[in-house]
Amino acid sequence: MATRIYLVGGWNGGAGRTFTAAHLACGLHLQGRRTVLVRQTHSGSPLMIDPFETTLPLPCCELRLTEPYMLPPDLAVGMTTMIHHADARFISALHKLALAEVGSDGDVVVDLCSNERALNAATLRDAAAILVPARESVFEIDWAVRGFAHVRDTQRYRDFLIPTLVATIAPDSRRARQAAHLSGLLRDCDPDCDILPGDPSEVIVQVPFLDEATLAALFDERPIWQDPELQARCLAFAEAVAERANAFMTMMLEHADEC
Ligand SMILES: Nc1ncnc2c1ncn2[C@@H]1O[C@H](COP(=O)(O)OP(=O)(O)OP(=O)(O)O)[C@@H](O)[C@H]1O
Ligand SMILES: [Mg+2]
Structure with a gap:
């Protein structure tokens, strides 16, 4: 098996990119894969407290997005x-x-950072899967749908295909409502089913949700990732990403055959 690159991206601040990437990295690490979590920074990135680097049981690095080319x-x-x-x-x-x-x-x-150049074709082309996180509010879901559409359009116009998923973040009691909003917006923005030929629920994968106490423990830099219940949820998340990614490819290839 070759190196697999999972991208977690989107443009709005606080979308859940860092948490989603951390849960996925933890799940892959627990599967026994050699895993590194890379935080993409850019020249305007604020300095931030990062409880992941100090608590996750795997290497974490930063890598800077290169400066834009100076063009006429x-x-x-x-x-x-x-x-x-x-x-x-x-x-x-x-x-x-x-x-x-x-x-x-x-x-x-x-x-990935929220810079508009982060999700360019050269970066997308090498990915095993791309996850666009969606939190709960309609505005956050709307941003996620725009990110998803951008990633799919980038592929369609350049003729390559990468599994593209929406990673939903919500407590269990509100997941159904969130999925309904998300599916509705995905369908509204794509009436001819060009970017997504199948059922929107096919591209949704659920990120483990941390309750208030666990969030507080994480920001206190306590070793939350050693909790067996959280480990099981991270493992299930990594497995669901692989399963959804395969299903996405099958759906797209079947659709291409029909056309
Ligand atoms: N899986 C989760 N469980 C519980 N809360 C979450 C989860 N993911 C995100 N959040 C909440 O959303 C907030 C923002 O998430 P996160 O820092 O991952 O977003 P981001 O897209 O990386 O933001 P930034 O633009 O600052 O890089 C977190 O501080 C947390 O409160
Ligand atoms: Mg972040």
Whole structure:
């Protein structure tokens, strides 16, 4: 098996990228895979307290998104977009880091920053799966749907296919309502089913939800990841990501056959 890169991305602050990436990295690590969690930073990233680096039982690193190319201001928008999507400097640096941290057969989970250049085609193209987190409010779900549509459009226009999932974050009692909102918005933004030919529930995967006490313990840098119940939920999450990713590919390939 070769190195697998899981991207967790989206554009709104506080979307749940860091938590989703941490849970997935923990689950993959518990599956016995050599796993590294990479936090993508950019020149404007604020310094932050990171309880994951000090508590997770696996290596955590930072890797900076490269500065944008200096392009002539009068360059056509289409050309600027094309150059930006072809910029492979971050993904090349990520491959080098992965080799150093987990060798040629490990898992890399990348907590992408919210910079618009983070989800470019060159980075997406190498991923085993892409997760766009969605928290509970309608605004957060709307942002997640925009992120999902952007990732799918980027693939469609360049003719490559990567499993693209929405990672939902909510307490169990409110998951059904969240899934209904999410499915509704996914259908509304894609009436002809171009970006998603199947049932929206097919691309939803549930992130383990931490209650208030566990969140407080995490921010206190206590070793929450040693809790067997949380470990079981992280493992189930990693398994669900693999299962949904396979189902996504099957759905898309069946749809391509029908067309
Ligand atoms: N799985 C979860 N269980 C419980 N709460 C969560 C979970 N995921 C996210 N949250 C809540 O959402 C907040 C923001 O999550 P997170 O820091 O992962 O977002 P982010 O997208 O990485 O934000 P930033 O833009 O600051 O990088 C957390 O501080 C936490 O309160
Ligand atoms: Mg974050």
